[in-house]
Amino acid sequence: MTTIVRFLFFPRGNSVNLTVPTSHTFGQIKQDLINEQVKELEGIANGNQFKLIYSGRVIDDDDQISTKFTPDQLNNGDGPITIHVMKNRTPSKPTIPATLPSPTIAEESNNVNSSSAVEEPVDIHYHGMFWGDDDAELFEKLFAKEKGHDGLIGMEKALKFLQTYWMWMSRRNLQDRTKPFPTEQVVDIRRKYIGDVDRITTEQFLKLFFLFDHPSSDHSCADGDKDRVKEAVIRLHESLETGIDFQEQTFDRLFSGMIHDRDGRISCQGLDLLLYLYAAHATHPSLFSNPHNLTSSTSS
Numbered sequence: 208m209t210t211i212v213r214f215l216f217f218p219r220g221n222s223v224n225l226t227v228p229t230s231h232t233f234g235q236i237k238q239d240l241i242n243e244q245v246k247e248l249e250g251i252a253n254g255n256q257f258k259l260i261y262s263g264r265v266i267d268d269d270d271q272i273s274t275k276f277t278p279d280q281l282n283n284g285d286g287p288i289t290i291h292v293m294k295n296r297t298p299s300k301p302t303i304p305a306t307l308p309s310p311t312i313a314e315e316s317n318n319v320n321s322s323s324a325v326e327e328p329v330d331i332h333y334h335g336m337f338w339g340d341d342d343a344e345l346f347e348k349l350f351a352k353e354k355g356h357d358g359l360i361g362m363e364k365a366l367k368f369l370q371t372y373w374m375w376m377s378r379r380n381l382q383d384r385t386k387p388f389p390t391e392q393v394v395d396i397r398r399k400y401i402g403d404v405d406r407i408t409t410e411q412f413l414k415l416f417f418l419f420d421h422p423s424s425d426h427s428c429a430d431g432d433k434d435r436v437k438e439a440v441i442r443l444h445e446s447l448e449t450g451i452d453f454q455e456q457t458f459d460r461l462f463s464g465m466i467h468d469r470d471g472r473i474s475c476q477g478l479d480l481l482l483y484l485y486a487a488h489a490t491h492p493s494l495f496s497n498p499h500n501l502t503s504s505t506s507s
């Protein structure tokens with residue numbers, strides 16, 4: 208039996224689909240990737256030089272693909288299985304976060320959502336999504352075009368943007384073409400993180416954009432208590448090379464704006480979102496220079 212796996216490469220978000228035997232271990236799948244001679248792995252001689260990451264965790268080379276995924280996933284019921292590929296870091300310079308595509312602004316972009324990593328310790332998830340200069344430029348253009356005098360963007364326009372993005376992904380076979388736009392998920396995100404408003408801030412828009420097609424679990428994360436999340440965010444901050452100190456107030460505000468369980472832990476989804484938003488704030492504070500473009504914790 209075989210299954211189709213979509214490999215998403217750091218840092219540029221390029222991808223390649225491979226049909227692999229389900230009896231293969233991930234060590235063998237790494238060799239399959241090397242044998243494909245994809246440009247993202249130029250100079251890679253063996254599988255020890257890069258990691259495969261799924262659902263926020265590094266996959267062990269000895270794991271077998273047939274035991275890692277459900278029968279429906281192996282049958283590609285929701286499209287190809289997506290696994291992220293990240294080269295091991297060199298000690299001299301950390302990886303700088305990459306970009307997201309914007310179908311209405313940069314149709315030529317071939318970048319896609321991809322998980323980012325904080326420093327490695329194996330007991331910390333590889334949570335988050337890459338954020339970079341191109342992201343900021345794209346969203347600055349969007350808001351410059353669509354925002355009103357109040358610095359906000361209409362929810363209707365934001366939803367049209369998401370629908371365009373969804374079609375963009377489908378046209379490029381980055382998702383199952385038959386899969387409908389996730390209307391129910393968008394409604395749920397608005398209920399949990401935004402509220403019943405007609406106009407939204409930059410930060411609220413980023414929440415909506417990040418989450419509407421994001422697969423992370425909304426169940427409580429094992430690393431979701433505030434101290435562990437703060438540790439992960441500090442490591443992320445160090446990798447961003449902003450030249451400024453860790454922004455504790457921004458972290459506190461973002462953490463309080465996530466959904467918490469009775470023990471105060473946030474979900475894996477919330478951790479992904481928090482790291483994404485923190486990276487945006489730390490690297491491109493001008494996006495949020497208008498006080499209207501911050502989201503108070505009470506709005507979540």
